[in-house]
Amino acid sequence: MKRLLERIDREILASGGKRSRSRAAVIEGFFRARDHVTIEDLTRSVRENAPGIGAVTVYRTLKLLERLGYAKELDFGEGARRYESNLSPHHDHLVCRQCGTVIEFEDRKIENLQDLVTRRHGFHPTAHRLEIYGFCRKCASDNSPERVR
Amino acid sequence: MKRLLERIDREILASGGKRSRSRAAVIEGFFRARDHVTIEDLTRSVRENAPGIGAVTVYRTLKLLERLGYAKELDFGEGARRYESNLSPHHDHLVCRQCGTVIEFEDRKIENLQDLVTRRHGFHPTAHRLEIYGFCRKCASDNSPERVR
């Protein structure tokens, strides 16, 4: 974690940016937070250690992390964006509509088939998003007919 | 087309709604428009034949069509939603970041693999979205190194 933060600091400097206390607090908060946070979530948790951080700074810092390749924007159609760290390898998401749980999965076969599709259409892919919405195991059983009744 | 519009009218009536001129104009406009329209696009084109239609009515009518199962909301991350008719079978999208062209594709194998993934996690899917972003054949060749130069 320490090494990561130092590396990011160096990259920011190298690209003409500055290391500020607020920015450092947001960056560290982001990597400590659970994945798929909203700006609101993150702002709240960062403020526990560094009160007075403006939400605008959180927005800006996450954009910065995205530009540097450390964060990815997510959109589960909730109206507000979420962010996840880009350290783990690529994956897609199962999103529970009831409890909001997000399960990550990675499926090489699906990725390969996607490549085939794009090639078939002469399309040059740069990114993709695959999200499956529904109910997680727990919520599905909570909702099952014999329970709902 | 006529039969479709009549069928929708009947369903609206059956569900306690009314057939109004504005609403009819929006519905017909929607099915005549190209797919993946934005509200703005559609409002403009509907107004050519029926001036004075409020954008609010377009919003409301598309929500209605979605509820009845005739329209699907899309979100390509552009800030504004798009809608497509839900008459053709399920498909996913290739979205060109340069010219905005949208290519539809359907891949049974991908769908099957998605089912496997959800089952593996005890997840009950209700919907999914798969979008591949990049450059279409034309834009990719426009951008290619030997051309950009």
Added chain:
DNA sequence: ATTATTATGATAATGAATTTCATAATCAGA
């Protein structure tokens, strides 16, 4: 026709994200 209900559309409200701008923090060079 009359009445009750639903739809419309102008306007206001909402809410996430971005811009603005004066001030503050940080970096580089002496």
Added chain:
DNA sequence: TCTGATTATGAAATTCATTATCATAATAAT
């Protein structure tokens, strides 16, 4: 360590898509 130049901050204002409000209009049922 100071100084000047540059970048970052954060409060407030702005933007933009979408939704809510509400008085009026259109439609359906009686």
